[in-house]
Amino acid sequence: MIHSLFLINSSGDIFLEKHWKSVVSRSVCDYFFEAQERATEAENVPPVIPTPHHYLLSVYRHKIFFVAVIQTEVPPLFVIEFLHRVVDTFQDYFGVCSEPVIKDNVVVVYEVLEEMLDNGFPLATESNILKELIKPPTILRTVVNTITGSTNVGDQLPTGQLSVVPWRRTGVKYTNNEAYFDVIEEIDAIIDKSGSTITAEIQGVIDACVKLTGMPDLTLSFMNPRLLDDVSFHPCVRFKRWESERILSFIPPDGNFRLLSYHVSAQNLVAIPVYVKHNISFRDSSSFGRFEITVGPKQTMGKTIEGVTVTSQMPKGVLNMSLTPSQGTHTFDPVTKMLSWDVGKINPQKLPSLKGTMSLQAGASKPDENPTINLQFKIQQLAISGLKVNRLDMYGEKYKPFKGIKYMTKAGKFQVRT
């Protein structure tokens, strides 16, 4: 199982190590550093690195490498999933997950890691339970602890740990009982030069924030559950009920959690809400190129597209760009050759555009590759797949909760080739 964990920052310093079995010398990370050097960018460091006696499995998040050391045959996905869970937990505890924050809270981090694994076996990874075992630091609590001498380690057995609903603690009390659900869909798409869709798919999630007293039993039903043929559930969802009735029935964890994630695949037609018109041309034997892009709405079901940003990695031969946007602001970094244009809202009457010229390296031949345009956008109150929640009911408790559902569509990896 998982032997040790090293946290490494982007400049290659090990700033935290934790061993669950015998101590593994940190020199094992040298193999990681070698791989890091070979990979030009941090993102390209391979996630599985063999060394003579160990295997290093890593994830890269928040500019930190989380490197797990294993010695025997262990499912790598198990390790990687766990590492991501560690990162999520840190984020949950400290708000952000960064080197200074981890260093500031090193003892809590250490305690949490100790609770998460025992001898390399996962012990408590649900943040609900962890927070009962080790309370997250808050300014107020630190003050209280110093005055009263109490600690931030719970001395009660976490109540949920062994019940049939390990994800929920007992005795939850709220004065305002509320349950909010966010249906968030991300479109991943590749659009080719001519504007036709090469692949498009939707990754959807339903994130919930449930603050309900007692042991509520919820059911959530959809207008069009057939859309969901490829789903992953939170362990609280009763799978049998979904199989037979297509209804989500569950006792929710307390607080924030991801109820469901789903995938609407390329087979079904995916509506593409924006289009990009582009004209990027380099001419041979000229030190100038022309650049023009326009963004416009396509299938938006009458909703406004906002938060639009356009980024593009220009070819190495581009020295500088002189562009004028019809709205928003743009920047071009001549070192990284990254162009980014913060467009804002799209007004269908007056389409935003960015026009101008590029100055190219004199004498060099025209660049081989064409830049790919990356698009970000948001559409409120729309789930682009058409998924709609029908109703939410609560059983098992007497009070009337406040319920709310929000929809949002975002661009995931949305790329337009030119």
Add this chain to the structure above:
Amino acid sequence: MTDSKYFTTTKKGEIFELKAELNSDKKEKKKEAVKKVIASMTVGKDVSALFPDVVNCMQTDNLELKKLVYLYLMNYAKSQPDMAIMAVNTFVKDCEDPNPLIRALAVRTMGCIRVDKITEYLCEPLRKCLKDEDPYVRKTAAVCVAKLHDINAQLVEDQGFLDTLKDLISDSNPMVVANAVAALSEIAESHPSSNLLDLNPQSINKLLTALNECTEWGQIFILDCLANYTPKDDREAQSICERVTPRLSHANSAVVLSAVKVLMKFMEMLSKDLDYYGTLLKKLAPPLVTLLSAEPELQYVALRNINLIVQKRPEILKHEMKVFFVKYNDPIYVKLEKLDIMIRLASQANIAQVLAELKEYATEVDVDFVRKAVRAIGRCAIKVEQSAERCVSTLLDLIQTKVNYVVQEAIVVIKDIFRKYPNKYESVIATLCENLDSLDEPEARAAMIWIVGEYAERIDNADELLESFLEGFHDESTQVQLQLLTAIVKLFLKKPTETQELVQQVLSLATQDSDNPDLRDRGYIYWRLLSTDPVAAKEVVLAEKPLISEETDLIEPTLLDELICYIGTLASVYHKPPSAFVEGGRGVVHKTLPPRTASNESTESPETAPAGAPPGEQPDVIPAQGDLLGDLLNLDLGPPVSGPPLATSSVQMGAVDLLGGGLDSLIGGTNFVAPPTAAVPANLGAPIGSGLSDLFDLTSGVGTLSGSYVAPKAVWLPAMKAKGLEISGTFTRQVGSISMDLQLTNKALQVMTDFAIQFNRNSFGLAPAAPLQVHAPLSPNQTVEISLPLSTVGSVMKMEPLNNLQVAVKNNIDVFYFSTLYPLHILFVEDGKMDRQMFLATWKDIPNENEAQFQIRDCPLNAEAVSSKLQSSNIFTVARRNVEGQDMLYQSLKLTNGIWVLAELRIQPGNPSCTDLELSLKCRAPEVSQHVYQAYETILKN
């Protein structure tokens, strides 16, 4: 106030300061001090000097302080074993605490203290905790058994903890079950032989129940454990599959992949006609696709596994091509994997789309990725015949970009396309030749040279092109040198008149100026061939090449089946069985897919055994391109078991027609200068025939006239049973022909005439190759010796025992029947020497069940003697190794019906007390092993 304050140091010296604080009376100050110690520890500072002071803080009712001290203990106990004993008392006390959290914490921590002395004290508390009323304590104790086992395995076994652990599999709490399974699996990994996880339908049922209720991590352990079970029939397999399928919808990708493993493995047992089989196939696709929308690290592992799944069951993802399209900001390791799967999924239906994508990728920035994309286009052309033309034109477009590495990759793949579709796309050669100068990578140069040589007759200036390469011959890599040699010889055979000088030049460069043995040998072979028999040379060098198969880089089927059993593990990421890389090679148990067993069929029927595809359907696996290039000559390519290599026959011809000067006919009048004898190594000297055979390692075939061992004649048919005719005989094998040496004696009072002989059908198809010829009538008391040649093309029937031969002999008096056993070594053929590489691969490939072990007693021979003795009976030593004073001989032999038998013979020389040889035989038809062993014994003892 943050923890960073713990890192501040003072001038007096940190350790000193901390020591004082740890011994402070104030609780709060103590706790702060311990925190500082922990903080220093986490960043790797050595604070072990504070051990006694920290341990003193352990006796406290403050849980946080206790936990902190425990953290410290776990880290440093090993370096201070004597001090660590101080802590034992507290542990024992804590294990009795009314609070289950403290009991669990104590049992958890003490397992982490890796000090031998302490472990004994911990057995009693652990035993109690394993039977604790609180499941939280039990589940923690289960893991503690695994920890203890890691420190002192013997102790765990002696104390009976393993049995207690096994009992916990039936615990009422699913979390306890999951942890018990996890602990047992970990222990089992270090003891593969122990039958710890003894799975039966009852325990499986318990696991399946626990599966629904335990945590996600527990589900992984249970699923991985389930995958090791072999259901007794298809019904059981189906019912397990049905209960595992819901796990495919889990949010944890490791759970999903472990579930996929169980399903892929058990599917093997289901009949394809079953409705359920189809449903299951459909259910597998969406979760696999979903894995690809996870974080890149997870994607990578998923993709490596999908690569295996696609090879095993391409139907699952055949409609999902698009999800493997590459996004430009995917990490490079994801891009390369996606590309690989795209090619595997490419078919006529989607090839247009795939090609458009690949062309797009070929203009990207990342060099490795671009190269692989170009290569992928070539692989598509080879895989989907209809698309070949499109692929070639795409490649030509890419060559026009003149981007150096794109051009080189394109040329390498075009060479493969030429081999797959000969005489179809040669019109592009002109374009290729234009780029000759820009090639600087050996592989591309070699490919280009191969093309020029192969199509020399269509390229007007082929000689000039090749000559230009020849200038820097010694600076080229071996790959290019070999290729250049072959190409020029090809050119010479095609256009002998103009290129004689060139070929002389390259031959002398290869044989005289090079110290690379491969190159030199190939040079000599060509030289001899050209000087002895140019016609044969033409036949050899310009022989038609076998087509390359369509699918490249396929994993070999038995390995694939094994890897399917390891889905989700490191083995699946590396595409190697765990035995190939697991630390220390602790005897890893080979896993195989379960055979298909229908519930209504008898489970004993032997036909159900092989799990893989029947041999006829197995796709040919061609080696990676790099290996191929070196072998383009095809002298040693060809399918694995295809009789004698092409070269043998033609060379034998050459040897007969020594220096026959047939060259004149080829080059019309010009004299070809025979190679100077000075350049010929000693053994190539005067009798050139023997030199030649040496060169080809034909010693066994041509040289050994002595033949294999012949047993003395034995009486087969006593006179009293055959009305006075006595027959005794034996079997011999000489220079490739088998014969039956008979001695017929007339013990009757009348003359015998009209002899004839016939064999019943037998295991190896032995039959008389000629009639039994007894020239004169056999008068009373006369004896005649006859040698009856045998062939092995008669009809075949499996006999019991295998080497039983039933013979009928007729004469003018009556027909007589007798049966005899022939020694198997008469069936060992002369070309039974296997190439080393092939030997290794075959040895690995034959399942371990087929291995048979024998002992040959009292055989005081050394390795050389054994080897030469066996060689004369066509048992060839492929390799020899000395391990710890023992000689290991690796040998191969082939039977007349093409069955290969591989042997490992262990000899202990210089040990007079131990003269036994140990023989392990591996063969795909294990029933011959016994007889091969007997043959060994007979040969070695005579």
